[in-house]
Amino acid sequence: MFDKLKGSIKDFSDKVKETVVEKEIKEELLEDVLWNLELELMQNNVAQKVVDEIKKDLKDELIGKTVGRTKVEKEIKNSLKKSIRKVLKTPEYSIEDFTDKKPGLVLFMGFNGSGKTTTLAKIAHRLKKNNKVLLAAGDTYRSAAIDQLEEHGNNLDLKVIKHDYGSDGAAVIYDAKEHAKKQGYDIVLADTAGRSHSDKNLMEELDKLCRVNSPDLKILVVDALSGNDVVEQAKKYTEIGFDGIVVTKVDVDKKGGATLSLGYLTGRPILFLGTGQGYEDLEEFDPDVMVERLLS
Ligand SMILES: Nc1nc2c(ncn2[C@@H]2O[C@H](COP(=O)(O)OP(=O)(O)O)[C@@H](O)[C@H]2O)c(=O)[nH]1
Numbered sequence: 001m002f003d004k005l006k007g008s009i010k011d012f013s014d015k016v017k018e019t020v021v022e023k024e025i026k027e028e029l030l031e032d033v034l035w036n037l038e039l040e041l042m043q044n045n046v047a048q049k050v051v052d053e054i055k056k057d058l059k060d061e062l063i064g065k066t067v068g069r070t071k072v073e074k075e076i077k078n079s080l081k082k083s084i085r086k087v088l089k090t091p092e093y094s095i096e097d098f099t100d101k102k103p104g105l106v107l108f109m110g111f112n113g114s115g116k117t118t119t120l121a122k123i124a125h126r127l128k129k130n131n132k133v134l135l136a137a138g139d140t141y142r143s144a145a146i147d148q149l150e151e152h153g154n155n156l157d158l159k160v161i162k163h164d165y166g167s168d169g170a171a172v173i174y175d176a177k178e179h180a181k182k183q184g185y186d187i188v189l190a191d192t193a194g195r196s197h198s199d200k201n202l203m204e205e206l207d208k209l210c211r212v213n214s215p216d217l218k219i220l221v222v223d224a225l226s227g228n229d230v231v232e233q234a235k236k237y238t239e240i241g242f243d244g245i246v247v248t249k250v251d252v253d254k255k256g257g258a259t260l261s262l263g264y265l266t267g268r269p270i271l272f273l274g275t276g277q278g279y280e281d282l283e284e285f286d287p288d289v290m291v292e293r294l295l296s
């Protein structure tokens with residue numbers, strides 16, 4: 001998944017091995033390799049602030065340290081692992097926790113095409129094994145959005161609450177919650193219309209939708225392919241607020257920097273990675289696994 005980033009870290013270690021002649025790691029010797037690391041991280045769409053943090057942490061960890069020549073690579077990898085791990089948050093909850101609220105309301109937000117509806121369906125597929133799941137067609141803007149959700153509902157054998165196109169998304173979700181309460185559902189998964197920063201009205205509507213329905217969990221869905229732009233996208237949603245992030249299309253994105261940056265810059269945990277278009281293509285995010293993948 002993170003091939004390029006992995007490559008850059010290996011180069012980094014090799015270069016350090018070449019340049020370190022003494023046992024003590026000196027700042028001058030590291031300068032060149034830190035610069036290379038910075039370039040590589042940036043080319044992999046890791047945000048500047050995050051690059052700086054990783055570099056600073058690595059310097060603090062390594063400079064002045066005395067290591068055997070043969071252990072340099074291992075030492076650097078371990079330090080980098082520690083630095084990168086610090087940048088990623090560990091989710092303190094799982095989506096299953098919200099089924100106890102009977103019904104819990106989970107809202108999916110994000111830009112158009114980021115993968116909201118697909119991610120909602122994947123999570124529904126995951127939860128329905130042990131829970132009664134209701135879907136709410138809260139995206140009443142985009143043509144075919146309701147049909148798309150209904151198709152998922154048919155495939156997964158789950159009920160979908162919907163109104164007509166152009167109706168109020170907040171009302172659809174309200175109805176779904178009421179229906180869920182009456183019928184003993186465990187959880188409602190609600191779709192919303194895709195926002196972009198120019199859509200001021202849509203942002204206001206999303207805000208209203210949240211105030212009317214008080215969601216228990218707000219998930220921001222971002223597309224790894226938008227690269228550094230995901231950080232900008234996430235910023236647009238900080239006013240409304242969100243609790244966790246799903247990064248989609250990591251099967252297509254070979255860079256992986258967006259995932260690193262998002263966790264650090266938003267202060268929110270990444271809950272899942274989307275790894276394809278099928279219902280099973282959803283991976284629970286584990287920061288330790290990610291760090292191992294990056295560096296092994
Ligand atoms: N390869 C890949 N495609 C995805 C993934 N998630 C969503 N997609 C595709 O991205 C496109 C937009 O997804 P959709 O759920 O409609 O986005 P929405 O506009 O945010 O609801 C669809 O063609 C999806 O099949 C993923 O993890 N990997």
Ligand SMILES: [Mg+2]
Pocket residue numbers: 116117118139145191
């Ligand atoms: Mg959609």
